[in-house]
Amino acid sequence: xxxxxxxxxxxQPLYNALVFLVGIIPYHDVGIAVIILTLITRVIIFPLxxxxxxxxxxxxxxxxxxxxxxxxxxxxxxxxxxxxxxxYKAHGISPFSGFLMLLIQLPILIALxxxxxxxxxxxxxxxxxxxxxxTEIQTVFLGLIDIxxxxxxxxxxxxxxxxxxxxxxxxKIAKAGANSNSFSEQLSRSMAIQSRYIMPVFxxxxxxxxxxxxxxxxxxxxxxxxxxxxxxxxxxKKIPKN
Numbered sequence: 001x002x003x004x005x006x007x008x009x010x011x012q013p014l015y016n017a018l019v020f021l022v023g024i025i026p027y028h029d030v031g032i033a034v035i036i037l038t039l040i041t042r043v044i045i046f047p048l049x050x051x052x053x054x055x056x057x058x059x060x061x062x063x064x065x066x067x068x069x070x071x072x073x074x075x076x077x078x079x080x081x082x083x084x085x086x087x088y089k090a091h092g093i094s095p096f097s098g099f100l101m102l103l104i105q106l107p108i109l110i111a112l113x114x115x116x117x118x119x120x121x122x123x124x125x126x127x128x129x130x131x132x133x134x135t136e137i138q139t140v141f142l143g144l145i146d147i148x149x150x151x152x153x154x155x156x157x158x159x160x161x162x163x164x165x166x167x168x169x170x171x172k173i174a175k176a177g178a179n180s181n182s183f184s185e186q187l188s189r190s191m192a193i194q195s196r197y198i199m200p201v202f203x204x205x206x207x208x209x210x211x212x213x214x215x216x217x218x219x220x221x222x223x224x225x226x227x228x229x230x231x232x233x234x235x236x237k238k239i240p241k242n
Contacts, residue, residue: 006107006110006111009107010107010108010110010111011111011114011115011126012126012128014037014108014111014112014115015111015115015126015127016126016127016128016131017037017040018030018033018034018037018115019127019131019133019134020131021033021036021037022134022137023131023132023133023134023135027138028134028135028136028137028138029138029141029142030137030138030139030141030147030213031140031141031142031145031147031212031213031216032141032142034147034213034216034217034220035216035220037217038217038220038221038224039220039224041108041221042221042224042225042228045101045104045105048100048101048104049101049225049228050228050232051094052100052101053169053228053229053232054232055093055094055095056169057232057233057236058091058092058093059093059095061091062087062091062093065087066084066087069083069084069087105221109214109217109218112213112214112217113210113214115213116147116148116210116211116213116214117210117211141212141216145212146212147211147212147213147216148211148212148213149211149212150207150208150209150210150211150212150215151212151215152208154207154212154215154216154219155204155205155207155208155212155215156204157215157219158203158204158207158215158218158219158222159200159201159203159204159207160200161218161219161222161223161226162199162200162203162218162222163196163197163199163200164222164226165222165225165226165229166195166196166199166200167196168226168229168230168233169225169229203218
């Protein structure tokens with residue numbers, strides 16, 4: 001039942017979108033179709049991704065207040081949680097917006113993995129009535145990279161763009177202090193460092209394990225996210241502070 005719902009909601013729409021794009025773009029390049037599909041996906045989830053970016057920026061802005069709450073109520077975790085949630089509410093912060101983005105992107109990645117692991121066997125079985133099979137298909141992206149095989153260059157690009165995306169979106173890593181840092185602050189700093197530097201390496205090896213189509217999608221998704229982050233940051237600087 002779950003497999004059928006996943007197939008109906010995620011796999012079939014992505015499959016049809018990719019087949020349609022391959023059929024209409026010049027040279028019928030699957031790699032270019034993946035990039036366009038990624039852009040379309042970003043446009044669809046734009047409200048959620050934009051809200052997640054705004055939330056991250058607000059979270060960074062209230063870090064000093066968060067630190068004060070942790071220090072003031074360090075012996076009363078219940079009150080600390082209550083004050084933290086009140087602070088979130090006062091600043092219009094939804095702490096689960098990033099998690100929601102992950103929940104949406106994960107099924108898309110699984111569907112793409114299913115697509116590329118099977119070599120995208122174009123057939124009429126899963127096609128919508130208004131989508132036609134392309135007369136030809138180019139699986140070598142830009143004439144350089146076979147989209148159905150793993151590739152070091154695209155895997156590296158996936159890891160590098162992941163680093164820059166996390167650098168822009170993630171929390172600021174405070175410098176380690178000699179006396180002031182509590183254990184929780186040190187732990188938080190350690191986790192932030194690991195997330196920023198280890199996650200891109202992890203993405204590189206994951207991308208290297210699968211077909212280049214997954215790495216290309218991930219790279220394109222990161223690039224679009226970086227551009228989105230940069231635009232939001234630029235516009236925020238242009239808004240005069242009261």
